[in-house]
Amino acid sequence: MERAARGFVTRHADGPTVTTPLRIAEVIAVGSELLGSHRVDTNSLFIAERLSGIGIDLRAKAVVGDEQGRIADLCRQAMSRADLVVLTGGLGPTDDDLTREAVAQVLQLPLVEDAAISAAIERRFARRGLQMPAINRRQANVLEGATVLDNLHGTAPGQVVERGGKVIVLLPGPPRELQPMLHALCDGMLGARAGKERTFRATLFITGRSESHVEEAVQPIYSAWRVSDPPLETTILATPGQIELHLSLKSADPSAAGTMLNDARDRLASVLGADVFSTDGRFMEQIVGDLLRTRHLTLAAAESCTGGLLLSRLTDVPGSSSYVRGGAVLYSNEMKTSVAGVPGALIAAHGAVSEPVAIAMAEGIRERTGADVAVGITGIAGPGGGTPQKPVGTVAVAVVAPGGSVRVRTFSFPGGRAQVKFHATQGAMDMVRRALQGL
């Protein structure tokens, strides 16, 4: 715990001080499971982002199975091209965790058991009332001369070694173990060793338009920025429920970069209007949560086809208990009637998936819970249940605003069951946002 508080500690500090700035990095993700068809190496995205923030470019990344010779080959090749090599994974306790051994082979360094680390791992197990399995002792093996990075969320420590002005970093594979270590490194040693240029970024999140419609609106604007000095890069990404515009700029002058990015963001926002819901990286559930919290309003929801996903997303936000009252998942018609008071005759007349039923659900749950804002969602998530009139993807959403005024809308979402559920929650939250912002 004490070591953790200090970030990391240099155990050995022989060798000359090297001052060449780190500019180019490569990542090697280790793990046979990453070569299968189920796992994607998402760590490298985080590493790319974090390194780019301190001006280090990720130039290549590789994924390799649990084979010591291969890992060593790749490490050697990466060291011949890059200033910084980050290896992730393969630091676990089992036989097939070979990253330590591979790097030891490349650098011709012995591995030595670190008593402090094995004691820490033992304590970690003891805290959970468990004895440390003998195999975990391997995780205390450290490259001679390495800086040890404490692991706050797991057993395997990270390690940093330098060789001829190059830096080699070993990080554990689980993201929640890796991320704090990389943060500490970028704020500390790696940040100090990088050059003066930093990458600055801004984002806009948009909903209610397709990717090509966003592109059409903004392309004439951003294309000129590519050739400005310094050039400002714009990337458009379509993700579930939102289109994202990512702006980035390399500069050694934070204040000039900030001004340039703010101007660019405002320019793009002005042509996209109310469809821009976030200009600071907050997601929809945070935007809606902050609107509710700052206005001291509470929310409740009655969900049918989304099955609880709307309330679950809203309650993913820390502190949401101050504005989320709760609600009901009303999968059957009987429950729509008994819990939200939706008249059976209304369901019979319009069908369970209809705007009148969505409104009755929202009004019913609002009355039942005393919330200021209420949402009713009813739709067909599929794959079954669609009809020619109401195909899969049809979702009616009603929002009752604080004064009691009602907005209702029928969406037609593409995709499978999971997509329809997600899009419906995104559409419902956007309706709440627009209602609260008077848009």
Add this chain to the structure above:
Amino acid sequence: MERAARGFVTRHADGPTVTTPLRIAEVIAVGSELLGSHRVDTNSLFIAERLSGIGIDLRAKAVVGDEQGRIADLCRQAMSRADLVVLTGGLGPTDDDLTREAVAQVLQLPLVEDAAISAAIERRFARRGLQMPAINRRQANVLEGATVLDNLHGTAPGQVVERGGKVIVLLPGPPRELQPMLHALCDGMLGARAGKERTFRATLFITGRSESHVEEAVQPIYSAWRVSDPPLETTILATPGQIELHLSLKSADPSAAGTMLNDARDRLASVLGADVFSTDGRFMEQIVGDLLRTRHLTLAAAESCTGGLLLSRLTDVPGSSSYVRGGAVLYSNEMKTSVAGVPGALIAAHGAVSEPVAIAMAEGIRERTGADVAVGITGIAGPGGGTPQKPVGTVAVAVVAPGGSVRVRTFSFPGGRAQVKFHATQGAMDMVRRALQGL
């Protein structure tokens, strides 16, 4: 179109017939955008799956930016290790599409413009009423002697070249262009060249034990299989809420492989007992759903800290409307009382996060909905709200089984808010499973 129907056509067929089977593949994904923090190379998952089906192992994969020298280096290194090298992306029309040039450099082959391809690209533009931009002519450049793979969904054709018994495949980056080409190759030329062996797989999903405790239990068993003939590989993966054992086996005899895998799976299941919840790849929400459906039972839930995630996960399964009644998200104490009838005195005596309250929530929602099985969840998801007695991660779960018998348990989950929410839903579903299976 005519060429497409035939899969692909060998334009040149000089050189001797090589019969060494293809066993080992490497993938090189080309594109600077894949080195940023937003795009993941998902093509390689598809390629891994498809190649493994015909017995070719993906041993490594690399992502590289649009730099000809780097692409060439990686291609050369991959060819020194693998029988099959698949390059994806970098076949577009622009200056920074350099895969063709890089491979030409490695193989020292000229690029020749293929008149049939440029005519096809021209026709493709003409169909949309457009003239082919001059830069698209680059996409008609083919490595001399290459087999051309028609692109049904875009302009860049794929290419296959052989050199010294090794096969080099160039595929376009967009998944909908790449996938049909790879299907055709695996069903055709690659399948024929792959040898008779295929990969067979089995999985076990486990809950309620840590990765190291699963490892300790099964390691003595599977370590012997590694040296059996044929060897059976076992991989342990820890994913949120479950530990996965993946078994795989290469064999030219599907029936013998099936028997061997089934025996192995049964052997592992026997030492892990009731903690094994799935031996056929079904996830927990499907397992619980199938138990409910086949027994004609319905389920309802009253959720506090999970905020609707339990019901949302259960309703992710198609057809879940036949057994999920619905339920309530009771974030506030008042709602626990008004909706689920939890006595205020009970909350005052034991605290909202307590086993008596979880039981009262489950019994209340069961009565209210008439469901056969009911779940009550109350806990502290964090980051706020923890106390020394009840720290963040404390979650009480109650399950009322069809006969009315009650099980209750207090968990202590690690991790942040999202992890605690997820683990709590996994733990609750596992309690339902064990109750229904009488475990």
